[in-house]
Amino acid sequence: MNKNKKLAKDIKLVEMFIKKDISKEKTISGLYQYIFKSNGKKIRARLNLIASSKNINKNRIKLASVIELLHTATLIHDDVVDDSAVRRGSKSVNKLWTNSHGVLIGDYIYSKAFMYMVDIGNNKILNELANATNDISQGELIQLDAIQNLNITLQKLKKISYYKTGRLFEAAAKTGAINSNANQAFISNISECAKNLGILFQIKDDMLDYSDNKKIGKPIFQDINEGKVTYPFFYAYKKANTKERKILKELLCSSKKVKSIDIELIKDLGGLKKAKQLANQYYKKSIECAMKIKNLDIREEMIELSNNALNREK
Numbered sequence: 328m329n330k331n332k333k334l335a336k337d338i339k340l341v342e343m344f345i346k347k348d349i350s351k352e353k354t355i356s357g358l359y360q361y362i363f364k365s366n367g368k369k370i371r372a373r374l375n376l377i378a379s380s381k382n383i384n385k386n387r388i389k390l391a392s393v394i395e396l397l398h399t400a401t402l403i404h405d406d407v408v409d410d411s412a413v414r415r416g417s418k419s420v421n422k423l424w425t426n427s428h429g430v431l432i433g434d435y436i437y438s439k440a441f442m443y444m445v446d447i448g449n450n451k452i453l454n455e456l457a458n459a460t461n462d463i464s465q466g467e468l469i470q471l472d473a474i475q476n477l478n479i480t481l482q483k484l485k486k487i488s489y490y491k492t493g494r495l496f497e498a499a500a501k502t503g504a505i506n507s508n509a510n511q512a513f514i515s516n517i518s519e520c521a522k523n524l525g526i527l528f529q530i531k532d533d534m535l536d537y538s539d540n541k542k543i544g545k546p547i548f549q550d551i552n553e554g555k556v557t558y559p560f561f562y563a564y565k566k567a568n569t570k571e572r573k574i575l576k577e578l579l580c581s582s583k584k585v586k587s588i589d590i591e592l593i594k595d596l597g598g599l600k601k602a603k604q605l606a607n608q609y610y611k612k613s614i615e616c617a618m619k620i621k622n623l624d625i626r627e628e629m630i631e632l633s634n635n636a637l638n639r640e641k
Contacts, residue, residue, distance in 0.1 A: 330624050337376050337388065338369055344392040350435075358420060358432045362399060365417065370528070370632065371398050371499040377628045378503030378517050386447045390506050393447075393456065394499045396440035401463055401495075403433035408467065409553055452502045459498035466490025475554040475580050477564060477572075484561060488529040489522070496525025513620065520616035520629050527609040528636045533557035534602050535641070537594075539587050548585040551578065558605060563598030571596065610637045 346363055349356050372391040379387050405411070406419040407429040413419060421429035437460070444453050470487050473479050500521035504514040536550045537559050550557050556564075556579070564575050571592060578589055593599070610633055617629040 330628070334373065334376060334380075334628075337391070338373060340388045341369065341372050341376075341391045341395060344388055345395060348439075354428075355432070355435065358424065358428060359435075361423070362403065362420065362432070362436075369395055371395065371495055374496060374499040374521055374524075374632065375503040377625055377632075378500040378509075378521075379507040380625065381504075381509055381513070381622060382507040384506065386449075386506060387503075389443050390447060390452065390502060393440045393443045394495070394502070396436050396443070397456065397460060398495060400433045400436040400440065401467075403429050403436070405467070407433070409549070411549065447506075449505065451505050455498050455502050455505070459494050462490045462494045466494065470555070473556045476556055477576060477579070479556050479561065481561065484556070484558060485526070488526045492529035492532075493522045493525030496528070497522035513622075516616050516619040517625070517629065520613050520620070520633075523609045523613035523616065524629070524633050524636055527606055527613060527633070530558055530602060530606040530609065531636060531639060534559060534599060534606070535639075537590055537599060538640075548590065551585050551590070554579055558602040559593055559598035561598070562601035563593040563596035566596045566598075567592075606637060 349359050372395040375391040375394045402414060403420055406414055407421045407426045411419050412422045420432060444456055466487055469490065473487060497518050501514060501518040504517050536548060539547060551560060564572060567575055574592060613633040614630060617626050620626040620629065
């Protein structure tokens, strides 16, 4: 079996593992089945499986499932915070049910993940994932500082990107490597590669919010409609003159729904171009770290993930 088929088979096992042991309570099972009816790309679980492929052990699928459960819980909570109506092309839990259902099923999924972590019984893994989930929560709180904040710094935006997205990518790779009893050099290289890959993924996500491509699977201009300063807006505002800044400020703070014509100024000021340049910087960092990985199969997998992150359209 070639490596791609093996990885695809392992992803299927993760999907099956996640869907087992569902509570018999009607409300919980209904919510849970709805959330996991779509299988998605499972990039973080895939990262974990790639990092743990050097030495296969019985906890490999369970750990990758933990990563996916943690990620899913954060998405559900994000939707409640952002009052999002759509997730992965379908109605969000908070819109189909209520915000209370979203918060509580997110907590339920978090708790399932931690139960499986305890089952795995590796203190290094438990410590890494506990710290990562704490950092992710910090990232969500720090992001509140980016709402209608025209004075936010690039450093703060990068910190948000790391905590919100890069941190779980990093933890996914690191715990997978720990689970396979890898040496410290491998753990360090694949963790750093995944961290930069995750930040790249978030920058690209910010850019896609300004796209009119219907394939992205979520409402466009969602960030700016919520008053969030992300990379394209940040770079455009920094370059804008006094008159243009006034227009951008009104756009960010308006209660009116943003339209394609409204963001032409952001494009004209090079906001998307500068964000793309930043994405390329993190892409190069990710590739540099991948090239330090001695295992050729794992190196190629990490490079492929980096290429996909840079070029994705959704």
